Amino acid sequence: MKETIQKRLSDSKTARWTALFIVSFTMMCGYFLTDVMSPLENLLTTKGQVVYFTDDTSMPADSLVAKVNYFSSEEMLSNSLLTVEQLEEGSKVQYYEMQNGAQTQTEKTISSVARGEGWSSTEYGFFSGAYGLINVFLLMLFFGGVILDKMGIRFTGMMSSGLMFMGALIKWYALSSDFGDAQLFGMDMQVALASLGFAIFGMGAEITGITASKVIVKWFAGKELALAMGLQVAMARIGTAVALAVSLPVARWMGDVSYPVLFGAILLCVGFASYMIYCVMDRKEDASAAAVRMENGETEEEGFKLSDLKLIFCSKGFWLINLLCLMFYAGVFPFLKFATKLMIYKYDVPESFAGLIPALLPFGTILLTPVFGSLYDRIGRGATLMIIGSVMLTVVHVLFALPVMNYWWFAVIVMIVLGIAFSLVPSAMWPSVPKIIPMKQLGSAYATIFYIQNIGLTMVPWLIGWVIEHFATLRNEAGVIVGYDYTAPMVIFAVFGLCAILISTLLRVEDSKKHYGLEEANMKK
Numbered sequence: 341m342k343e344t345i346q347k348r349l350s351d352s353k354t355a356r357w358t359a360l361f362i363v364s365f366t367m368m369c370g371y372f373l374t375d376v377m378s379p380l381e382n383l384l385t386t387k388g389q390v391v392y393f394t395d396d397t398s399m400p401a402d403s404l405v406a407k408v409n410y411f412s413s414e415e416m417l418s419n420s421l422l423t424v425e426q427l428e429e430g431s432k433v434q435y436y437e438m439q440n441g442a443q444t445q446t447e448k449t450i451s452s453v454a455r456g457e458g459w460s461s462t463e464y465g466f467f468s469g470a471y472g473l474i475n476v477f478l479l480m481l482f483f484g485g486v487i488l489d490k491m492g493i494r495f496t497g498m499m500s501s502g503l504m505f506m507g508a509l510i511k512w513y514a515l516s517s518d519f520g521d522a523q524l525f526g527m528d529m530q531v532a533l534a535s536l537g538f539a540i541f542g543m544g545a546e547i548t549g550i551t552a553s554k555v556i557v558k559w560f561a562g563k564e565l566a567l568a569m570g571l572q573v574a575m576a577r578i579g580t581a582v583a584l585a586v587s588l589p590v591a592r593w594m595g596d597v598s599y600p601v602l603f604g605a606i607l608l609c610v611g612f613a614s615y616m617i618y619c620v621m622d623r624k625e626d627a628s629a630a631a632v633r634m635e636n637g638e639t640e641e642e643g644f645k646l647s648d649l650k651l652i653f654c655s656k657g658f659w660l661i662n663l664l665c666l667m668f669y670a671g672v673f674p675f676l677k678f679a680t681k682l683m684i685y686k687y688d689v690p691e692s693f694a695g696l697i698p699a700l701l702p703f704g705t706i707l708l709t710p711v712f713g714s715l716y717d718r719i720g721r722g723a724t725l726m727i728i729g730s731v732m733l734t735v736v737h738v739l740f741a742l743p744v745m746n747y748w749w750f751a752v753i754v755m756i757v758l759g760i761a762f763s764l765v766p767s768a769m770w771p772s773v774p775k776i777i778p779m780k781q782l783g784s785a786y787a788t789i790f791y792i793q794n795i796g797l798t799m800v801p802w803l804i805g806w807v808i809e810h811f812a813t814l815r816n817e818a819g820v821i822v823g824y825d826y827t828a829p830m831v832i833f834a835v836f837g838l839c840a841i842l843i844s845t846l847l848r849v850e851d852s853k854k855h856y857g858l859e860e861a862n863m864k865k
């Protein structure tokens with residue numbers, strides 16, 4: 341009689357890498373939407389139309405019209421009176437300006453016109469931090485972890501990717517509508533509604549994040565786990581990089597900040613559909629695993645119990661990872677929300693290119709995260725990699741805080757260093773969690789780490805937005821904004837880096853006491 345040996349679907353290389361690709365694609369769509377508004381900060385915080393010229397400079401329409409009309413009224417430019425209706429692609433604009441006491445004539449051609457929303461920096465900061473609002477204040481990430489461990493990967497993933505899509509649609513509706521002076525929750529209606537959409541989206545994105553982590557552990561445990569995690573993060577970074585690079589060009593091209601969000605919502609719809617395909621694979625994997633267990637006479641693994649949480653919460657190493665994640669990510673993701681405007685005002689980068697410099701950060705990590713991940717797999721030194729990454733993060737923010745070296749090429753170099761730091765820490769930190777926490781509690785462990793991290797992702801943009809408005813905004817005597825001094829916000833980011841150095845050092849000490857194996861290779865020879 342022919343003997344058949346049952347195999348799990350995850351034993352097939354093609355099947356498990358396909359599963360990874362599909363789930364990572366859904367995540368990538370989520371990361372795109374998370375950062376799609378970051379390059380639009382300048383546009384969002386400008387009131388009325390913003391005019392972009394072919395020489396890559398831009399100007400609020402009001403000040404342009406004021407300049408032209410002022411001089412035309414003095415009959416100096418009688419032929420070039422510009423009206424608002426003429427603010428369109430291809431229009432030529434002429435105006436006189438006083439520079440260093442001398443009158444200069446400027447002629448420019450309009451390349452595009454986009455609608456600014458007139459938000460304050462505090463409102464922009466609130467909106468950016470709204471991502472973690474429901475996760476943090478309604479404890480949804482904690483419940484998300486429990487739902488994941490109780491209801492399983494298929495239910496939770498469908499629910500969370502559906503929430504991402506719904507949140508994106510609300511955000512798009514808010515940004516594409518004009519609510520006049522209407523208020524909601526004591527806030528400008530548009531800001532409140534866009535923030536609500538972002539909060540719902542953020543809840544879905546974070547629950548999808550922990551679900552994806554559990555999917556990877558399910559298919560790759562005992563196989564290429566760290567590499568798979570590194571590749572998932574790398575694909576997510578593609579989403580961030582594309583968002584940073586294309587968002588402003590799309591908004592300028594279509595004349596409105598809502599279009600990049602609409603594009604993101606469409607992507608999320610595709611991401612939702614692709615997760616449905618994953619669910620088919622997941623069902624087959626479960627069936628094959630059950631068949632293997634039956635053949636070997638094994639019983640199903642005991643399910644998750646709430647009392648298991650005690651085990652996680654009593655581990656000092658686990659708390660150090662939590663704090664490191666909080667501090668390190670507080671110095672990166674919230675920074676990205678403000679980085680484009682930093683490039684415009686501190687490094688004098690034309691607005692059309694300003695988003696490309698922060699985009700270098702995720703682009704660099706696409707390659708480096710899997711490289712450092714496989715380095716950790718082979719030679720270990722995980723705790724040391726986390727210390728080095730934290731030192732680099734601190735140095736980068738100190739350099740951004742310095743009032744000197746305000747050259748675009750310097751910003752590019754510093755951003756590349758940040759990219760290396762942002763590859764080192766995640767590639768060592770995430771695969772270190774299973775070394776400290778047993779597999780059965782991993783869903784809840786990742787959920788707790790994400791929860792603590794979300795406190796930073798919510799509060800730090802609020803803090804930075806407020807600091808920019810009150811301590812970094814430079815105004816002339818008439819109260820008009822003339823620029824920004826980024827020293828204070830960048831010093832705050834540097835402090836997060838210092839905390840990360842301290843915590844990662846303590847983690848290394850704890851590892852040498854408890855022998856978690858953070859300095860050891862993941863792959864046994």
Ligand SMILES: NCCCC[C@H](NC(=O)[C@@H](N)CCCCN)C(=O)O
Pocket residue numbers: 371374375546549553569573576669673766770790793
């Ligand atoms: N296996 C865990 C991978 C986590 C990757 C990590 N993501 C997060 O920490 C999310 N909670 C936050 C995502 C915010 C998106 N802008 C990462 O390094 O991206």
